Structures are given as C-alpha cells and as structure tokens.
Amino acid sequence: MTTSAPGRARALLDAALPAPGEPRLLALSWLIKTVGSGLYLTTSTLFFTRVVGLPVHQVASALTVAGIAALAGAVPLGKMADRFGPRPTYTGLLGVQFATMAALAFARTFPVFLALILVFLLAEQGSTAARGALVATVGEGVERVRLRAYLRVVTNVGVTIGAAASALVIQADTTAGYMALLWCTALTYPAAAVPLRWLRARESRPAEKAPPTGSGWQVLRDRRYAAVTLICGVLSLQAQVLSFAVPLWVLGHTEAPPVLVSGIVAVNTVMVICLQIRFSRGAEDDRRAARMCRDSGIALFAACALVAFTGGMDGRPATVLLLLFAAALTFGELWLSAGSFGLSFSLAPDGMHGQYQGFFSLGRGAATAVAPVLIAVLCLGDHPRAGWLVLGALFALAGAAAPLALRAPAPS
Template sequence: MRFAPPSGPLRTLALATVANTVGTGLWLAGGALYLTRDVGLSPTSVGAGLTVAGLVGLTASVPLGGLADRWDPRTLRAALQVGQALVAAAYLLVDSLATFLVVAVPEALLAAGNLAVRAALVAAVGGPSGRVHAFATLRAVANLGISAGTALAGFALALDTHRAYQMLVVGNAATYLLSAALLLRLPAQAPGGAPRRAGVARRGGPLRDGWFLAVSGASAVLGTHVTVLVLVVPLWTVGRTGAPPPVVSAVLLVNTVLTVLLAVRLSRGADTAAPAARKLRRAGLVLAAACPLYAVTAGLPVLPAVALLLVATAVWTVGDLWHGTAGAGLAYDLAPPGAIGAYQGADGLLAGLAQALGRGLLTLLVLGGGGVGWLVLGGLYAAVGLAAPALARRAVASRPAPEPTGAGQPVAPG
C-alpha cells in the first residue's frame, strides 16, 4: 500500500506533518518523565499544571483560527511553529512549578491555535472536494510520525540521564523548526480556503451559531473515544482483566496500525454535511458496539481476555476513524466559506473541553462502574450518533442562503 500522497502540496504538507509528529511522539513518551525524574516536579504538579494550561490554551482556538480566515494559513502556521519551537526549547529552563506554568501555558495557547490554523490550511490545500481526504491522509502519516518519535524517545528513557532528557527536549523543538521550513515550501494559500462574501458568514461568528455548536458538540462527545483508548482502556486492561502491562502496548499498536492502513479508505463519502452526519451516526453505533466487548474482558481468563481486548480495539478503531472523518466533514461543510478557520477553532474548542472533562468523568464511570459503566458509555455514544443526522439537517437548514458569484454561479456551502 502506498502511504505517501502524490507529488504536490499535499505531499509537502504530509512531510511537514511527519516532522511535527515525530516531535509529538518524543514529548508524549518522554515529557512527563523529564519533568518528574529530571526537573524534579511531582506527578500531581505536572498533571495539574497541564490541565490548567490546556484549559487556558483552548481560548486561543477561535481567535487564531479567525486569523487564518484573513491571512495566508501557510505562513501563519509556520510562524506558530517557530513560536512552538522556542517554547519547547524553554522547557530546558524549567526548574519549579512556577517556571513550568510559565512555559506550559503559552505552549498550550500556541498548540490549540495551531490546530485551528492547520485545519484551515488543510482546507486550502485540499479544496472543498479534497479536504476530508487530505485530513485522513495527514492523520495516517501523523500516526507514523508519532510512532517513530515514541521509538526514538525510548533511547533517552533507557539512558535516564540529564543529558539524554535534554536531547529529547532539543529534538522536540527541532522538529517544529523543520516542519515550519517544510510548510514554507508550499505555495501561498488563500485565507480561509475561500473568499469572504457578504451575507454568508453569520453575525457573531461560530460561538453564536447554535446549530453548528450542537453538531460540533455531538462530535466532541464521540471524540472522547480518544481518552477512553489512551487512558481508560490501559487502566482497565491492567486493573480489571489481570493482563500484564505489555498488553497495553499491543492494544495501542492495533489502533496505530489500523489507523495507518484504513484512515484514507474510511474517509470516503464525508465531504458534505448529510453523508458526514450519517457516518457520524455509524461511528457512534460502532463505538457503542465495542463497549460491551471491553466490559466482558473482566470476567475472562487472561488469554481470552487479551484476544477480546484486541478485537474490541479493532472495532473501536473503525468507529474512531469514521468519527474523525465525519467530524472533519461536518466542521468544514457547515462553516461559511469565509470563516473556515474560526469555525474550526470553535470545533476544536468544544473537542478540547470534552477531552478535559472526559478524563475524570470517563475514568470514574468505567473504572468505578465496571461493566455497567461500559454499557452506560455505549448507550451515550449510540444516542449521540443517532441524533447526529437530525442535528446536521437543522444546521444546514439554518444556514444563510449563498449569494451568486460574479459569474452567476452560487457559492457552494462550506
């Protein structure tokens, strides 16, 4: 299977994504250990600091996304990544909780804003008919980059020395600079993926677009599947099934491999709101179907439990991938043509809030409730998925009518 997209802007964007996500993998695998084992912060302080920084960072999503509706998103994203490189390198100066927060808060602000700008850039590169495909392609290559970064971080973690942790920090910062340099190889992009036209964008922006927020909120609830997979499932695997800790790596590897293999294939048919909403419904039902599979593993012997964990994760990953492309298709198509960045920022804001709240609530629900907790979670996912098409229809019906272009052709929505 050929993973690299054909030569052109999407391939350049894919290379920039790989560079960026190698650094993501480095930091995901080693950042917490650097801050606790090398800097000397307590795990509680790191967790609390990251939570505070993450919530503050979400406030940048809509404003920086809005900038991408007025400026070239390629140049804007490259500038943000240079800023991220400087902040990432500043972790070398952290020596207390106070300095940690001084670095973590701007890092979170830049990261949240960069996600919205990235979405606007993907829309500009892919165009209305290719942006969901581009999103799925970049998701596949991002998994490759994160996996490579995680593997590289293993060397620093094995050495467990001050110098090794410093190299990890420097490596993360360097990947931002490399990614920014690659982004500047792209041609200049039209802001927001489409020109502004009077009467198309809603007054007050995305945060006053109630039906868009309802659809995006439904997608955000289903998006908590990420928290379930990376936090709840590992704790369930070790604590409730009796499986050895290495099984957690096998579970996550199943998700990674299937994402690389299937992300592009499962992205088809989500370019406009109606089919994307149906795919979101399908995602909710598939995630719901995986929940009882996870629940049953607690009552099985270890080997059957491990086998069922892997099967459940494969099912979960299909729902994960359908959700990702459906959510992207809806967020793109329901946005006015001149406000894609701002609307992507609002979508990211709701997704971030759901993830922040979900860490505690989902852990309490599943680990505290056991099998019943899994069934409640499955019921929630099914209900939200089933509601998605109706919400999307209301969102489409509430959009202002497009105005004709100078050539007498209507403006295509989203």
Template sequence: MTATEPAADQAAPPAPAPNPPAGLLARLLPADRVLRRLTWITLVNTVGTGLGMTLGAVFFTRIVGFPVATVGVVLTVAGACGVAAGVPAGRLSDRFGPKPVLMVLLVLQAVCAAGYVLVRSLPLFVVLACLVAVADRGGSAARGALFAEVLAPDARVTGRAYLRSVTNIGLSLGTVAAAAVLQLDSRGAYVVALLVDAVSYAVIAVLYGLLVPVPARTAAQVEEAVSGPNPALRDRLFLAVTGLNAVITLQFMMIEVGVPLWVVRNTDAPRWMVAGGLLVNTALVIVLQVRATRGTEEPAAAARIFRRGALLVAASCLVVGLAAGMPGWVAAVVIAAGVALQALGEVYSQAGAWALSYDLAKEGAHGAYQGVFNTGMSGALMLGPVLITSVVIAHGLFGWALLAAMFAAAGWGMTALVRR
C-alpha cells in the first residue's frame, strides 16, 4: 500500500473487465473485476477446505491412530484458540491492512496443514491444530475487512452472498473428491489429499497478493483507526448485534450435527437422508443466497430480513422435531421440508447479518468490527455441538422447541435492537 492512494470507502467501484468472459461464464461470473478474481480465489480455497474438512478427523483416527475422543478434545481446544484469534487479527488488519495480514495467516495455515502429514505424537497434533484454527478464524476476520476495502459499499453484501454461493460449490467439489479418498482408504491417498489442501492455502495467498488491488489509507486514517481502545469492544449496540447473530449461527451446528443425529437415532427415515439433507441445504443456498440480499441496504430493513430468516429457522426446528415416530418415507419428507426451511432461513439471516456487520461499523475500522463479529460466530460454532447434543437431541421434541424459541427470540430481538 502507498499513503497517497484514496481511502477504501471513498474509492470508485472497480471498473468491469475490458474483456468479460463469453458465453455461459458471462452469465455466471460477476462483471466486477475484483469480485470475479475473488470468485476464483474462493473456489480454489474451498475445494481444498472441502478435502481437509472431510478427511482430517478420519486421518487422525484411522491412519495416525489417535482415539476418537482424543481427536474431539484436541479439535475443541483448537476451536477455543480460534475464537481468541478474531479480535487481534481484526485489529492488525486495521493497522497493517487486511490483505497482508490475510496473506500471512494463509501461509501459516498452509505450513501447519502440511505438517499434519508428519504428526506422530499428540503434542505436535495439538500445536498444529491450534495454529490452523488461529489462522483460519483470524483469516475470516481479515477477509471480512478486505471485502470492505475492495468492494464498493453498496456491493459488499451482494458480493459476500455471491462468494458464499461459490463457497458451497467449492466445498461440494472438495467433498466429492474426499469420497474417492475415503474409498481408497490408504495412507498415501490421505497424505496426498491433505497436501493438496495445504497447497491450496499457499496458492490463494499468492493470488491475493497478485490479483486483488487494495486502495490504501492515509497515515492519518490508519492512526485514527488504531488509536485508543478497540472501538468495536466499546460499541454496545454492535456487541449486542454480535451476540444475537451468534445465536443464529447455531443453525450451522443444527444442520451439521443435530439433523444427522436425529435422523439416525430418533426417526425411521432412511439413513441416506443425512447426506440428502445436506445436499438440499447446499443446493438452496447456492441458488438463493444472492437473491436474499435484496432490500438489505438500510439497517432497519436488514434487521427485518434477519428476523425473517430467524423465524424460518425456528420453524424448521419444529418441523424436524416432528419427524420422530412417523413412518420412514413420511419422516424423510418431513426432514427434507425442515431442511428446506432451514436453508431459506439461513440465506435470509446471513444476508441481514452481513449488512448489519458493515452498516453498524465505524468506517476505517472494519478490521476491528469484523474481528469482533467473527469471534461471536466462532464461539457459537465451538459451543454448538455440546448444546445441540446435550439439550436438543437429549430432550427430543422439547429440545427442538427450546432451540426454535432461541432462534425466534434472536430474530425479534434484532429488530427491536436496531430500531433503537
């Protein structure tokens, strides 16, 4: 960055590419040159993530030989380290710029992910897992701040929505590739797949540096952003919004942990509905996420869209809970309906949350605000599995009703809060 370039939020929107893609790609890829570059970077990243996410736990239990419970504890500890990384990563992004911070964290993630294949001892596993989690969650905060810099203010939410659709496509492709590795079930296959995941982080670090231009801030703007205490931690409204969004973030653990366990343990639906439900969710998010951002331009409207999503997710909890005790094919249909409702709620709640995370932030301090916002989400993702299993699954339909009440309260609370 140079100190003579204009501020990020005062910069003109990036000009469209002089030679936009032709044919089908022209209809699928965005016209904005920077967003199109971010699309390819996101695709490379998430294909690798799909591989690592699917195979990591299996590798450490089946190939390395750690007990399942041990792996679970290590990943929980790593998750706690990741929660602690969001705020400082966001603060560093305001001081040094989000792009260099993100690139450093991606390189760290690449090195540590590659180190997984050398793990033979538990202490090394703990250290690498914690560093990977720190790089991942800190990178999320820096990435959110980067989007605020490189995308025009009125294109941030739709841009994130588009990239989230791309994320689901990439994760699906990575998961399909992981299925082939699981079928081969050899150490060599697992090692190659994990190294591909590690290389993907290194590749996108380079691509961010080469392909994504970042308007720099003046020295005075940098000093204003980082002087004094973290502004996001002193912003009570933003902290409350972060907390309500953390509640809604539990929906990801609901769909990834709660629904699979409920299908297998408490319903007569065929077990393939575990995969079927995830496919329904993924497909709907890919198709609907960008459309769900319409109308999020003002904070009050974004809060109402968030509430709509929260109420849809609450309804999905009740529908999924009702599947217990029904005949197999009826239970399968009910589960599919519940997952579809959750996907609709997910795209609306995420669109509203993204808009609020940017609109309520202090300009020039998006790193600090995104760091706090992502920390709330990380905390929910860390605690979610325990909450889902010990409260929801353990108490049946009553547990699902409690979860629905939490989501509904978060939705109504958000509109009341933002109205102030």
C-alpha cells in the first residue's frame, strides 16, 4: 500500500520537528527567545557604546563582572525551579529579563548599566537551569536527549534569524534603529512565555528518599556530577575558539581571505543544524554519552592541530586547512553537546533537575569567563603553534577523563 503525497509530507514534517504537543510548544518558545538572542548578540555592544555612550572598556568590564557574579545564582535559582516548578520559574525569569532589557534602553550611566546587566545575566543563568528542568519534565530518557538536541538546532536557527534581521540596523547605524532593535529584543521574552501557557508538563517532585542531611543542596556533594561538569566545562572552551579566536587568528595570523571568518561560522551553523539530532542518538546511555565526550576531545585536538599550522601559510592552503579545522571543531561540538545532554540529565536525581542543571551550567559559564584570557595567552601570543597544540592536548585529556568520571560514587 503506497502512502499519499500529503501523508509523506506530514511524515517528513514530524521527523524534522519535535513531537507534537508539549515538546513542540517548548521548541517554539525557545525559537522566539533565541531570535532575540541573535538580535542582542550582534548589536548590544554597538548600542551600549554608540547610544548609551559608554567606553568600550567599561562595557567589557561590566559584562565580565556581571557574568562572573551571575554564576552564583545558578544553583539557588535552579533549586527554586525544583520547589516551585520549572514552568512558573522559567516564565517569571523571562519576565525579569523583559523588564531589565527594556530598562537598558534608558540607562545612561555606568552604575545603572552594571546593575541592570547583572540582574539580566542572573535571570539568564537561572532560566538556563529552569529550562533544563522543564526539558526533564517534558520528556524522559531518550526523549529528553532528543528534545535537548532539537533545542540545540533551534538555537542555531533562531540566532541566525536574529543576526540576519539586525544586519539592516547595523548598516544604517542610527540611534533610532538601535533603540527599536533593543525594544524588539525585549519583547521576545514575553513572546517566548506565551507558548508555555499551553504546556501541561508534569512538575518535578522532590525525591522520595532524600539523604538525611544536606539534601536540599545534594548537587554540591555529588563528586561524580562535579567531575562531569568540570570536564564538559573544559570541552566547552571550543565555543570561544569559534567566536573569539577564529576572527583574530584568520585576520591577524594567516593569509586566508577575511571572508573566511564568515565561511567558518557558516560551516559550523549548517553542520549543527543538519547533524545534531543524529549525533545525539544513544546519548541517554551514560557510558555512550561519556564516549561521546571522549570523541569530542579527540576531534577538538585534531581541530587545534590543523589550525596550528596555518600561521603564515599562503592563502589557498591556509583556506583548505581552516575549512577542515571548521569541520573538526564542529564534530567536537556535536559530540560534546550530545554527551553533555545525556550525562547532565541521566546523572541527576528525579525532583532535583533544577539545582543539577544550574550546577552544570557553571562549567560552561566559568569556561566563558576564562576563555578570552586563556586563548589569548596560548593561541594568540608569542608561540601560537605550541599554544594551539597545548589547547588541543587539554581538550583530549578532558575528553579521555569522561569515561573515568563515571566511576566516582554518586551521593548516598
């Protein structure tokens, strides 16, 4: 019996999207939010310097200080999601982000800017934990990892849409344009909360058998989860290699054409969109997820080895090696995303996904904070080839440690 054309089209659509109902509503909410992220990431620095009038060094220092301080809120806000439910907590934090983003349009002094950006990043840190707990309540086992993989794809699609939409504003370079874009960004937060109204995910419940002491902060005593968080945090330095190191390396250390920076980002984006879901299959199994982290370390070592030899190389061979570097770096990202999805969910006890997801976000947050200095010293300093190889070895060692981390005892 043959399937009709509409039936085949529906089957293809269902395969390309999260499952109907709650997973698809959560993906829609995340798409709206990440479009706002794309708008913000591409124009925020321009707004704060050209419209607000702050010097670049003040903007940079405020973002660094606020980003580090906001890490302190990850576990407490995640624990709040466990207590009050991930959906109301996440919705409330979206409201806080809307209010602070809207208020930033009127900030004209450094202290006001610093205070607002601190609250905004604190809410962002908490929303990461609450969203992770929400994913845990919407899906179970393989569906959790699959949904998280979909959200990873949605992130790339949403940020790309937002960045493309901001291009005209950047080209015009007017105060009115930047103000309008900031308001549009602010409005994406309440818009992202709208699909959650129809989300009837079961709220997480406290674990039935909690340890007699310290159960409210169990994640702080979980050495196995701490080890996995550290390993995935080290591997997540790859994100800053793409966003921070690649533009400076291509323009300042190679003969490759400057447009290759955009080409490398395009290769990364397309590969993640096309391959993330496939690479995430089987990540619900702890051992397989740990092996994915190990493979990520190997791929990232290969990427660093490739880029190490492009310094001073002629344009054409440098271009070829840099495109191979982009592919290897993205394979490392794909395996890391899949492995970290699986481990961060499966190693967390039921009823505690909020605090555990909050703690897990500390690894990437700390990596984001230290990455610019670390990469600048190793890869953009006086001995860049050796520095790239050292960074690659760090990735390989972290990946190799992932299977070993599972041997650490869980809290009793």
